[in-house]
Amino acid sequence: MKKRWVINTPPEENKILKLAYKLNCPPVIANLLLQRDIDTAEKAQAFFYPSLNMLHDPFLMKDMDKAVDRLDKAIAQEEKILIYGDYDVDGTTAVALLYKYLKNKCNATNLEYYIPDRYTEGYGVSIKGIDYAAENDFSLILVTDCGVKAVEKVRYAKEKGVDIIICDHHTPGDSLPEAVAVLDPQRQDCDYPYKWLSGCGVSFKLVQAHSMKHNLPMSELYKLLDLLCVSIASDIVPITGENRILAYYGLQQLNEKPSLGLKTIIEVSGIDKEITINDIVFRIGPRINAAGRVESGNRAVDLLVADEKFSANDIASDINIFNDRRKKLDHDITEEAIAHITHSEIEPSRKTTVLFNPKWHKGVIGIVASRLTESFYRPTIVLTESNGMATGSARSVEGFDLYYAISQCSELLENYGGHKYAAGLTLKIENIEPFRKKFEQIVQETINEEMLTPQINIDAKIKLSDITPELYNMLQKFAPFGPNNTIPVFMTENVTNFIGTRRVGRNNEHLKLVVVDDTRICSDRSGIGFGMGHLYDEVNSGKYFSICYSLQENEFMGKIDIQMMLKDIKFNKPEKTEES
Incomplete structure (x- = not known):
C-alpha cells in the first residue's frame, strides 16, 4: 500500500543550534526536543530525568x-x-x-x-x-x-x-x-x-x-x-x-x-x-x-x-x-471480513467499511475493526448481534474525527461513545442499512483523500553519518515511547545499494538492506525492511532512493550495532531529458 510521508516542520535553525550548545548534544536531538516543546535546559533535564515529585496535586x-x-x-x-x-x-x-x-x-x-x-x-x-x-x-x-x-x-x-x-x-x-x-x-x-x-x-x-x-x-x-x-x-x-x-x-x-x-x-x-x-x-x-x-x-x-x-x-x-481462543477468533473473523470486502462489487469504492454479522464474537470485533482499518485504511465499523441489538466497535484513520461522524448519525443509534479515533455504538438491527448509508455520506463530505492514504510522520532528515552511538544513546532517554512521544523516525535521501543487500526470511519476504548515502562520509549502514523483499530488484538496480526508519540495537554473534528499522522506501523520480 502506498504511504504518504509527512516531514515535521523543523524549528528555526538558530533555536536548534542554541539548545544543542546548551545541552552539548547533536543538533538532531535538540530538534526532537524542540518539537516536543522542550526549549530550555531545565525542561530537558525534567524530560530526561522525570521525578515523581513532579506529579500534580490530586x-x-x-x-x-x-x-x-x-x-x-x-x-x-x-x-x-x-x-x-x-x-x-x-x-x-x-x-x-x-x-x-x-x-x-x-x-x-x-x-x-x-x-x-x-x-x-x-x-x-x-x-x-x-x-x-x-x-x-x-x-x-x-x-x-x-x-x-x-x-x-x-x-x-x-x-x-x-x-x-x-x-x-x-x-x-x-x-x-x-x-x-x-x-x-x-x-x-x-x-x-x-x-x-x-x-x-x-x-x-x-x-x-x-x-x-x-x-x-x-x-x-x-x-x-x-x-x-x-x-x-x-x-x-x-x-x-x-x-x-x-x-x-x-x-x-x-x-x-x-x-x-x-x-x-x-x-x-x-x-x-x-x-x-x-x-x-x-x-x-x-x-x-x-x-x-x-x-x-x-x-x-x-x-x-x-x-x-x-x-x-x-x-x-x-x-x-483465553488469549489463544481470542487470537483464533480474531484471525478467523478478520479473514472472513477481508474476503467479504474484496469480493464485493460495492465495498471497494466506498470511503468507509460498515460490516454486520450476527455470528461474530462480540469480544474481538474491536480488534477486527483495527485490522480492517490497517488493511483498507478507511473509517471502519464492525457490528455483531447482542441482546437483539447490533453492537460494535469503530476505528478511524490518522486525522479523521470518527466520533464526530458517528454523532451526526445519532438519530439512528441507541447509544454511542468514544473519541476521535475509536468508538463503540449500539443500534437497532433494522437501522444498520440506513446508518451505513448516512455514515458513508458524512465521511465522504468530511474526509479528504490524503487521510485515506497511510501516513508516516518523519521527525527529521539526517545523513547516515549522523547515526552514531552517541545519538542512539541519547534517543533512549526519550523513552518510554508511545502516543505523542513516539519512537523518532528519520529520513535519509539519496542512498544507494551497497554490497550485502539481500532477501531474507523463509519466503524471502524481508529485505536486509546495506546502503551508503551521497556524502560517503561514513561506511555502509545496514537496515531491515520487513515485508519489503519484493523491492530487492529495484534496490539492486543502482538507483538512488530515500528511506525512512527508526533505530534499534541489533546483536549478532556477540557484536552490537545500530540497525535501521525501515518504514518505507521511495525511489527517486528519473530526471527529465531534453528528448522527454
Missing part, C-alpha cells in the same frame, strides 16, 4: 475533596464498598489498584470488586451491577474507567440507597451524573493541569489524595505503579506529562519488582528481557484483555490481585488459554 481535580471525604466515612463506619470497573485492561487494572490499596484499610468482608459481563450487561454501569450492590448491602460503589455518562444509572443507584464515586477519563455528556463525586479531568469545569490520564490513572489520583490526607508513605503507593503503567500502555493514552512520569516509574516497578499477578503474566508471555511499552501493548495487555473478551473480566482482576503463587499460576494458565 486535590486540583474537581470533586477530589468530596471523594476522599466519602471514602473516609465508608472506611470509618465499616461500610461495604464495591469496586466496579470496565472489562478491558484499563478497567481491570484500575479495579485491582483500588482493591489492593483499600484491602489493608477495610475489613476483607466489606470490600469486593465487580466487572460487568460484556455480553449480558455491556459497557459501563449496569442495572444488574447496581442491583447486586443494593441486594448485598454495599452502600458505596467506586466506579472506574466508566460512569461519566451514566446519569440514569446513578440516579437509579441513589434511589436504591447506594452512593457512587466516579473515576473516569472519557468525555462527559451534556450533564454529569448526580454522584457523590465525579473525578474526570475531561470535565469542562475541572482545572486539573493534565487532561489525558487513563481510567486507572484517575483512580491512582484518588488513592494518592487519600494517602496525602492521612500522611501515608508514598513509597507504598508507588508499588501500584506497575498496574498503572500497564493501563497507560494498553489504553493508548498520550505518554506525555504526568502519564510519562507514571509510565517511566511503572516500567521500573514492572521490571524490578512486579506484583505477583503481573509477574505471572510476564512469565506466561515468555518475556525474558527488559519490558518496554511495546511488550505491554502486544504481549501483556492482550492477555489481560482476553479474559473479558472470551470469558469474564473478573478472572483478570483475580490474577492482578493474587497474593498466592499457586493460585496465580492457575489463573494465568486459564488466561493464556
Whole structure:
C-alpha cells in the first residue's frame, strides 16, 4: 500500500543550534526536543530525568475533596464498598489498584470488586451491577474507567440507597451524573493541569489524595505503579506529562519488582528481557484483555490481585488459554471480513467499511475493526448481534474525527461513545442499512483523500553519518515511547545499494538492506525492511532512493550495532531529458 510521508516542520535553525550548545548534544536531538516543546535546559533535564515529585496535586481535580471525604466515612463506619470497573485492561487494572490499596484499610468482608459481563450487561454501569450492590448491602460503589455518562444509572443507584464515586477519563455528556463525586479531568469545569490520564490513572489520583490526607508513605503507593503503567500502555493514552512520569516509574516497578499477578503474566508471555511499552501493548495487555473478551473480566482482576503463587499460576494458565481462543477468533473473523470486502462489487469504492454479522464474537470485533482499518485504511465499523441489538466497535484513520461522524448519525443509534479515533455504538438491527448509508455520506463530505492514504510522520532528515552511538544513546532517554512521544523516525535521501543487500526470511519476504548515502562520509549502514523483499530488484538496480526508519540495537554473534528499522522506501523520480 502506498504511504504518504509527512516531514515535521523543523524549528528555526538558530533555536536548534542554541539548545544543542546548551545541552552539548547533536543538533538532531535538540530538534526532537524542540518539537516536543522542550526549549530550555531545565525542561530537558525534567524530560530526561522525570521525578515523581513532579506529579500534580490530586486535590486540583474537581470533586477530589468530596471523594476522599466519602471514602473516609465508608472506611470509618465499616461500610461495604464495591469496586466496579470496565472489562478491558484499563478497567481491570484500575479495579485491582483500588482493591489492593483499600484491602489493608477495610475489613476483607466489606470490600469486593465487580466487572460487568460484556455480553449480558455491556459497557459501563449496569442495572444488574447496581442491583447486586443494593441486594448485598454495599452502600458505596467506586466506579472506574466508566460512569461519566451514566446519569440514569446513578440516579437509579441513589434511589436504591447506594452512593457512587466516579473515576473516569472519557468525555462527559451534556450533564454529569448526580454522584457523590465525579473525578474526570475531561470535565469542562475541572482545572486539573493534565487532561489525558487513563481510567486507572484517575483512580491512582484518588488513592494518592487519600494517602496525602492521612500522611501515608508514598513509597507504598508507588508499588501500584506497575498496574498503572500497564493501563497507560494498553489504553493508548498520550505518554506525555504526568502519564510519562507514571509510565517511566511503572516500567521500573514492572521490571524490578512486579506484583505477583503481573509477574505471572510476564512469565506466561515468555518475556525474558527488559519490558518496554511495546511488550505491554502486544504481549501483556492482550492477555489481560482476553479474559473479558472470551470469558469474564473478573478472572483478570483475580490474577492482578493474587497474593498466592499457586493460585496465580492457575489463573494465568486459564488466561493464556483465553488469549489463544481470542487470537483464533480474531484471525478467523478478520479473514472472513477481508474476503467479504474484496469480493464485493460495492465495498471497494466506498470511503468507509460498515460490516454486520450476527455470528461474530462480540469480544474481538474491536480488534477486527483495527485490522480492517490497517488493511483498507478507511473509517471502519464492525457490528455483531447482542441482546437483539447490533453492537460494535469503530476505528478511524490518522486525522479523521470518527466520533464526530458517528454523532451526526445519532438519530439512528441507541447509544454511542468514544473519541476521535475509536468508538463503540449500539443500534437497532433494522437501522444498520440506513446508518451505513448516512455514515458513508458524512465521511465522504468530511474526509479528504490524503487521510485515506497511510501516513508516516518523519521527525527529521539526517545523513547516515549522523547515526552514531552517541545519538542512539541519547534517543533512549526519550523513552518510554508511545502516543505523542513516539519512537523518532528519520529520513535519509539519496542512498544507494551497497554490497550485502539481500532477501531474507523463509519466503524471502524481508529485505536486509546495506546502503551508503551521497556524502560517503561514513561506511555502509545496514537496515531491515520487513515485508519489503519484493523491492530487492529495484534496490539492486543502482538507483538512488530515500528511506525512512527508526533505530534499534541489533546483536549478532556477540557484536552490537545500530540497525535501521525501515518504514518505507521511495525511489527517486528519473530526471527529465531534453528528448522527454
